[in-house]
Amino acid sequence: MKVGILGATGYTGIELVRILSKHPNAKISYLSSKHFESQLISEVYPGLQGICDLILEGDDFKKAVATCDIIFSTLPHELTFEIAQMVMDAGKRLIDLGSAFRFDDFNVFKKWYGSNDDIEYDKFNKVYGLTELNREKIKNAQIVGNPGCYPTSVILALAPVLKNRVVSDKNIIIDSKSGVSGAGHEPKFSNLYSECNENTKPYNVAKHRHIPEIGQELSKIMQEEVKIVFTPHLVPMTRGILSTIYCNLGSDITLNEVYDLYQEFYKNDYFIKILNPGKYPSTKSVVGSNYCQIGFEIDEHTNTLIIMSVIDNLVKGASGQAVQNMNLMFGLPENKGLDIIRIFP
Amino acid sequence: MKVGILGATGYTGIELVRILSKHPNAKISYLSSKHFESQLISEVYPGLQGICDLILEGDDFKKAVATCDIIFSTLPHELTFEIAQMVMDAGKRLIDLGSAFRFDDFNVFKKWYGSNDDIEYDKFNKVYGLTELNREKIKNAQIVGNPGCYPTSVILALAPVLKNRVVSDKNIIIDSKSGVSGAGHEPKFSNLYSECNENTKPYNVAKHRHIPEIGQELSKIMQEEVKIVFTPHLVPMTRGILSTIYCNLGSDITLNEVYDLYQEFYKNDYFIKILNPGKYPSTKSVVGSNYCQIGFEIDEHTNTLIIMSVIDNLVKGASGQAVQNMNLMFGLPENKGLDIIRIFP
Amino acid sequence: MKVGILGATGYTGIELVRILSKHPNAKISYLSSKHFESQLISEVYPGLQGICDLILEGDDFKKAVATCDIIFSTLPHELTFEIAQMVMDAGKRLIDLGSAFRFDDFNVFKKWYGSNDDIEYDKFNKVYGLTELNREKIKNAQIVGNPGCYPTSVILALAPVLKNRVVSDKNIIIDSKSGVSGAGHEPKFSNLYSECNENTKPYNVAKHRHIPEIGQELSKIMQEEVKIVFTPHLVPMTRGILSTIYCNLGSDITLNEVYDLYQEFYKNDYFIKILNPGKYPSTKSVVGSNYCQIGFEIDEHTNTLIIMSVIDNLVKGASGQAVQNMNLMFGLPENKGLDIIRIFP
Amino acid sequence: MKVGILGATGYTGIELVRILSKHPNAKISYLSSKHFESQLISEVYPGLQGICDLILEGDDFKKAVATCDIIFSTLPHELTFEIAQMVMDAGKRLIDLGSAFRFDDFNVFKKWYGSNDDIEYDKFNKVYGLTELNREKIKNAQIVGNPGCYPTSVILALAPVLKNRVVSDKNIIIDSKSGVSGAGHEPKFSNLYSECNENTKPYNVAKHRHIPEIGQELSKIMQEEVKIVFTPHLVPMTRGILSTIYCNLGSDITLNEVYDLYQEFYKNDYFIKILNPGKYPSTKSVVGSNYCQIGFEIDEHTNTLIIMSVIDNLVKGASGQAVQNMNLMFGLPENKGLDIIRIFP
Missing domain, CATH: 3.40.50.720 (NAD(P)-binding Rossmann-like Domain)
Incomplete structure (x- = not known):
């Protein structure tokens, strides 16, 4: 084609x-x-x-x-x-x-x-192109609105627990860290090497344009309004997003049960990898690839579920997912041309 | 001496x-x-x-x-x-x-x-050495337990709002990002350049040893038990800590009032800088110096106060604060020998 | 296999x-x-x-x-x-x-x-495995000594002008810059993130073990003893080698003629890319891939040819070239499984 | 003042x-x-x-x-x-x-x-402001032309051996590596974080504007025309210049004698540090400070002297040297306000 x-x-x-x-x-x-x-x-x-x-x-x-x-x-x-x-x-x-x-x-x-x-x-005739959640609709869509990089990392991380209603819909705190390529290929002061290097900084706190996109999709998954707090940060690397997400556990559930729930939810998804309990993801494990890795921890003192997801912002967070969607739209295997292993180190 | x-x-x-x-x-x-x-x-x-x-x-x-x-x-x-x-x-x-x-x-x-x-x-005869909060006791202490790097960044950020009880003591979420020098001068795999570079990763999630230290001090400030969730992350830079802190606002308060409250709280503190409403701190603004910069934002949809603080983990987070304490212990001006401007860029 | x-x-x-x-x-x-x-x-x-x-x-x-x-x-x-x-x-x-x-x-x-x-x-029954120069011998070798990363970048850059005797064999100056992954996956002080980051340093000056390897191969190409000066440097990046090489031009030759000579020499080599006159290579143009890019400049005041070559030290400088050799040894197309595009940015 | x-x-x-x-x-x-x-x-x-x-x-x-x-x-x-x-x-x-x-x-x-x-x-009424070489003239100058960053690193490194005529004036090869801040605070594509990070690249090869400045000053030192080849490179760090310089040794001289010659030449210069034979400088040893460190090696096979010098391009390579000159012009001790130790790590 x-x-x-x-x-x-x-x-x-x-x-x-x-x-x-x-x-x-x-x-x-x-x-x-x-x-x-x-x-x-x-x-x-x-x-x-x-x-x-x-x-x-x-x-x-x-x-x-x-x-x-x-x-x-x-x-x-x-x-x-x-x-x-x-x-x-x-x-x-x-x-x-x-x-x-x-x-x-x-x-x-x-x-x-x-x-x-x-x-x-x-x-x-359009569809929101988060492949794993909208696969069937994407196949026949004429227009795909490919998701933002932050929303991809966040929605994939939260879908299983929202769908299964094991966390509260109130005050979901999302703290995301992105590489600088996420800020685009634009010659402005804040993107200069010497400004970004050796620097970590929040930006657009509680005001980022990905907030309504995340809210819309999470609310559809849970079938009620989900309220989020979202703080994006720039960290000094070129590629990669780590989203660290904090939710109140609504019910008694163990770490192993959370793991099983994610495994079940994503059992047919080639590009989603659930990490064993006790393992946490790092951005370098996915850079250059279309994979999303998800790990979690429970803080028992506060009954908080901490979900951590990583993607390459330019691949699963943008162009890789776009090609994944293209494959679906043209009846190809989802991983066609995308079966690329991360670069490490 | x-x-x-x-x-x-x-x-x-x-x-x-x-x-x-x-x-x-x-x-x-x-x-x-x-x-x-x-x-x-x-x-x-x-x-x-x-x-x-x-x-x-x-x-x-x-x-x-x-x-x-x-x-x-x-x-x-x-x-x-x-x-x-x-x-x-x-x-x-x-x-x-x-x-x-x-x-x-x-x-x-x-x-x-x-x-x-x-x-x-x-x-x-010992004192917890967070200078700004324990100044008088430090002067006469024989032994000072110099605070950890993360606790310094967190306690300074939270003290004004806990002391003034404008936030809830429940579920304070602390998401900290540290440069790699915080992991120490130890030759192990996880500290190698090629592992840390171009990589952001959480570690010791909900298990870090700074949790009880932070909890102890915050509880003393608020005079009741404060529960925190703490997730440290390593980001690819040598120096600097950014702590992004999420609290439930217990009362109606504007961003300007929060600003005033911090200004008042730290009005006599040479090394604490409160940023104007709408400005957020970046680690590069303090690297090499003993300053702590604090900024904030209110997410009105969820009534969440987001506090962001930055320090150089090796200066205000360790050796600089130690010298600040030494100055106090020997009757010297607090900033003696410490009046160093950050390196930028 | x-x-x-x-x-x-x-x-x-x-x-x-x-x-x-x-x-x-x-x-x-x-x-x-x-x-x-x-x-x-x-x-x-x-x-x-x-x-x-x-x-x-x-x-x-x-x-x-x-x-x-x-x-x-x-x-x-x-x-x-x-x-x-x-x-x-x-x-x-x-x-x-x-x-x-x-x-x-x-x-x-x-x-x-x-x-x-x-x-x-x-x-x-062994062969020096610089694919482009020893292709026929590699096909039948039982044992391949895969070249070092620096020698690969240097020999590929110099072979055309030595073979064609357009430069002098005296005092070829080789100044190489390598990413830190070249120092290996070893937990020692000098490989730590905080030591290597924001640091450029020479090491093993005039003593590096790649000197005799480079000398041996260049001398075979020129059929007389070639003397080199070699200084390796570590620069703060994970992957990539840039070798900047200075030779005395022995004859009157223009930049375009040098370009033609390289194009001719490597006309059948899939992984060697010669840059147009006036363009210089950068390591980021090859990272993650098996390509070698070569550019040059003539300093007319001193009649010096400056050759610049870049490779990914872990791909063409090691594992990629090894697979390229494996392909040859098993009768496969040289680029089988290696047709990977660089990661950029 | x-x-x-x-x-x-x-x-x-x-x-x-x-x-x-x-x-x-x-x-x-x-x-x-x-x-x-x-x-x-x-x-x-x-x-x-x-x-x-x-x-x-x-x-x-x-x-x-x-x-x-x-x-x-x-x-x-x-x-x-x-x-x-x-x-x-x-x-x-x-x-x-x-x-x-x-x-x-x-x-x-x-x-x-x-x-x-x-x-x-x-x-x-102007003077070239390389402090160590023109100290007396600077004291009374009304206008000081502060040296370029590369020239400072190169001229300081070469002055002792040119003055003492232990190296040839022909074909001095200068291979310099600079941090990106040297490219200035200008929002253009080539200065963007994602272009410079994880990238090493030569630029303005044999054409950089610092060539005539270096040539002019070296020729004055040697009292005859000195010919240089100069290749600047950008390496992914914010601050620091390393110049690696290759000269033909004109006479029999040992490494220890070279060391003594430098020590003698710079014996009264507060900011110049000569490294012991066998030690090489790294940029991180001077970042944030006004020091210049110089080391060397002899390649005996080719009778080449390799001189390596490091400075912080923004301090000794620009603003620090400017203040050093200001101190001289106003009769102050040369290191007044400049006695700053490098940041490490």
């Missing part, structure tokens, strides 16, 4: 290139970049020399839609809505790595993203 | 050397090291050449006590109890950077540290 | 596991580890859970040889000589990632490695 | 603030910043809160000159020439951390910096 990547030189864009270049069923046919238009992608990223030497095109989205079977977009939502319409009209497929199609209620989107878009949101 | 440092080649030891070498009232007179005995400290750490060229001595603690006015110990508790007795007998002073003298109840110490020591703990 | 890895938990060992786990023609059948004997490899390295869950065996080399078609050894030379004999006797194949089989003259090996081994070195 | 810093928010600017804030004889009176005009410097850099809370002013250089005894400029040369004229007219002093006043021959400056300035360069 022919794929196009709109916004191919950002970090999620080139990660798509890395994965799709070796995908046995995909052929990259169209790449666009605003910053680097008309250069070879292998000039911008010399590591791609001889692997992907396409010319980066500009904004000719019509051509992209016309020549590709599936489009991956990493562009701002204004543009994505345009592209989505073209894709719908042409009967093609779209996976949006931005935030445009992650929401059930357009007003929530508009409020948190400061959008003035005036569109008929519900006309789009 | 003449100072001795027992265990001078660990990270807190050489940090004491860094600070005390330039302290106008101190003269380093005795350094010991088990690993590097009889070498020059400036051979082990060439950056000290011409600055401190003393020979590292072995275990002659008697000589140390005899020739020094004050001893800093970074040794294991078994040895520290021995040294403490010598110090008491000789009428000298001791600041212990280990855990031996941080507890009110010896049984708590024995339980958490797996100690079989059979000593008369209460005979020691 | 069945493969065994002796010393599977060091960095080159687990890199072999990473690559071979997904190799379509290989089946990992035997893993050994002295440190972690009888644990699952996926317990030691949780990132391998569900990917490779073999038990780490001890020193039963006989069993390894008996059950495998090819053995990869990362063990010390004393042990490797033993294993090599077993392999010879059993008519199997061996790829040694240590230094035991890299030399033509056993006395050179003994001198530089302080070895007292008393063996008949020449009886071994 | 009252000091002004023009361009106070770049990395050399805030390093001046760090040092001068605690200088016993200096009072920071004027700070300017184009980007952050009219903000408090402690808002831009929260680590300065309570330490330096001045408002950042704009381009009112007249006011700066009028109110200060000495001006430090980190601005582009066009502006610096303007300011220099004002300083001359007002009888004040200027230390320029840019490149405007580092050259003897204005044409060399114009050629390498692409400048079209049409000024009377020789009217300025």
Whole structure:
């Protein structure tokens, strides 16, 4: 199948290139970049020399839609809505790595993203693309709203205990630590090496745009409103997210029972790995791969369940999951072209 | 005054050397090291050449006590109890950077540290050395149990709101991120560069030895038992601790009122900096210095107060606070020899 | 084919596991580890859970040889000589990632490695495993001495200009920068995170054991004795080697002509990428992959050719090249199982 | 004395603030910043809160000159020439951390910096500010051209052997490795964390603007034209420069004799530390301090002297040396306010 990547030189864009270049069923046919238009992608990223030497095109989205079977977009939502319409009209497929199609209620989107878009949101045949939870719907979706990196790490970690109602829906505390690539490929002061290196810092505390996305999905899983506190942090590494999540245990349950519950919940999920009781995940165990590892601990003095999950923010948290969804949409095995082992050390 | 440092080649030891070498009232007179005995400290750490060229001595603690006015110990508790007795007998002073003298109840110490020591703990004239909270007692103490790095960052952050009872004592969630120097100068697999670099990982979840220390001090501040959940993490940087703390607000209070409360609480404390509402601390703002910076946010949906504090784990979290205490014990201005600005970038 | 890895938990060992786990023609059948004997490899390295869950065996080399078609050894030379004999006797194949089989003259090996081994070195049917230069011989070798990481980066960079005699054989200056994983998976002070992080340092200046290996191979290429100066450095990153090499240009030659010469020399080599004139390589362009990138510049004021090459020290500099050699030895396409794109960012 | 810093928010600017804030004889009176005009410097850099809370002013250089005894400029040369004229007219002093006043021959400056300035360069009473070599001239200079970071590390390393003519003036190879802060506080792609982290790369090979500066000063020392090859590299750390320098030994000389020669040459220089034969410098031994450490090795096979020097690029390589020069200009001890020990680890 022919794929196009709109916004191919950002970090999620080139990660798509890395994965799709070796995908046995995909052929990259169209790449666009605003910053680097008309250069070879292998000039911008010399590591791609001889692997992907396409010319980066500009904004000719019509051509992209016309020549590709599936489009991956990493562009701002204004543009994505345009592209989505073209894709719908042409009967093609779209996976949006931005935030445009992650929401059930357009007003929530508009409020948190400061959008003035005036569109008929519900006309789009779209699905929230957290593969493990929405697998069947994704298969037939025309448009997939690929989840945010933090939401992926959080929702996968919480789904089993919320679904089984072993924790309270009140005051779920989520403390996430992300590598700096999560802040994007943007030349601004706060992304500079010398500012980020040897530095750990919280940001957008209780205000991050992933909050409504996490809340929406958790509430659907539990079938009542789930309230979360979410604090993202930047830590000095390039890739990886660790989410440490604190919940009140509503019932008497042992660590082994929690383990069994997760094992059962994810028994058919290739990319989810549950760690044995007493083991905790580290980001380095998944970097470069599409895996999510989940571990837990119980603090008995306070009856708190501590869930820890790790993903590579650019793979399972973005481009890897997007390809996982593409595989589903085209009837391929979910791990096709994604069966990559983490880099260690 | 003449100072001795027992265990001078660990990270807190050489940090004491860094600070005390330039302290106008101190003269380093005795350094010991088990690993590097009889070498020059400036051979082990060439950056000290011409600055401190003393020979590292072995275990002659008697000589140390005899020739020094004050001893800093970074040794294991078994040895520290021995040294403490010598110090008491000789009428000298001791600041212990280990855990031996941080507890009110010896049984708590024995339980958490797996100690079989059979000593008369209460005979020691000792004080918990969190300077800002115990200033008066420290002045006259013979033995100071210098606080742990995590407890320093946590207790300073929580004292104002616990003292003023604006938060609940239930389920205080503490999520701390530490640089790797906190794991000590020990050649083991988990401390290797290639394991720690590009890696974020939780450890000792709900089991870390700093839990009883934090609990003890917070409970004294609030005058009732405070229950905490504590998860430490290692992040890939050398120095710095960020503690992100989540508490239930017990009362209606605005962000500005919280700010005022902290400003008032720490108005006479040279090394505590309260950040304006809306600003959050980053570890890099204090690295190399004895400052603690504190910021906060309120999550209104859940009525949660999020407190964030940063220190340099080797300075305010260890050797800097030790020198701050030494200054107090010898009637010097608290910031003498400690008035060092952070390194940035 | 069945493969065994002796010393599977060091960095080159687990890199072999990473690559071979997904190799379509290989089946990992035997893993050994002295440190972690009888644990699952996926317990030691949780990132391998569900990917490779073999038990780490001890020193039963006989069993390894008996059950495998090819053995990869990362063990010390004393042990490797033993294993090599077993392999010879059993008519199997061996790829040694240590230094035991890299030399033509056993006395050179003994001198530089302080070895007292008393063996008949020449009886071994062995080849120096720099794939691009010794391809034909490797196909039929029973034992391959896999090159060192620095020599790989240096010899590939220099072969074209030495072979074509465009540079002088005198005073070739080689200044190499390596990531810390090159120092191995050994718990010693100099490998600790806090010592290596934010630090660049030369080591073994003019004394490194890779000097005779480089000298031997370059001299064979040029058919006269080549004299080199070699300074290795550790830089604070996990993976990657950059070698910056300075040679006196013996003849009038332009940058474009140098480029053409390299292109011609490596025209059939899948993993060697020559950069356009004016472009210089960076280690990040190859990390995680088996590629070597080479760029150059001419300093006209001094008539100096500056050659810069980058590899991933654990892939092309060790385990990747070993698998490349295995492919050759078993009649497979050279890039089978190795067609991995670098991780970026 | 009252000091002004023009361009106070770049990395050399805030390093001046760090040092001068605690200088016993200096009072920071004027700070300017184009980007952050009219903000408090402690808002831009929260680590300065309570330490330096001045408002950042704009381009009112007249006011700066009028109110200060000495001006430090980190601005582009066009502006610096303007300011220099004002300083001359007002009888004040200027230390320029840019490149405007580092050259003897204005044409060399114009050629390498692409400048079209049409000024009377020789009217300025200026000195090249490498303190150890030009101490007497600096005392009375009105304008000091503070050296570049690479030149400082290189010239200090080579001066003793060039002065004493123990090495050849031909083909001196200089391979320098710098932390990323050397690339400045500028938001561009190549300075982003995710591009620089885990990456080592050469840049401006044989073309860097520090080449003529190094050549000029070395030639003066040797009193004949010295030809150098210079390759700068960026390594993933914030601070520090290591220069590894290769020279042909012109005469028979032992390592111990080289050591004695350096010791003698720098016997009165507080900030220069010569390492014992067999010891090599590492950047971490000087980070945060104004020291320069120098070590060496002889490669006997090629008769090559390898000199290695380390400095902190922002201290001895920029702001520290600037303050050292200021001390000289005002009759103060050279190490006043600069007696800072490196941060380790």
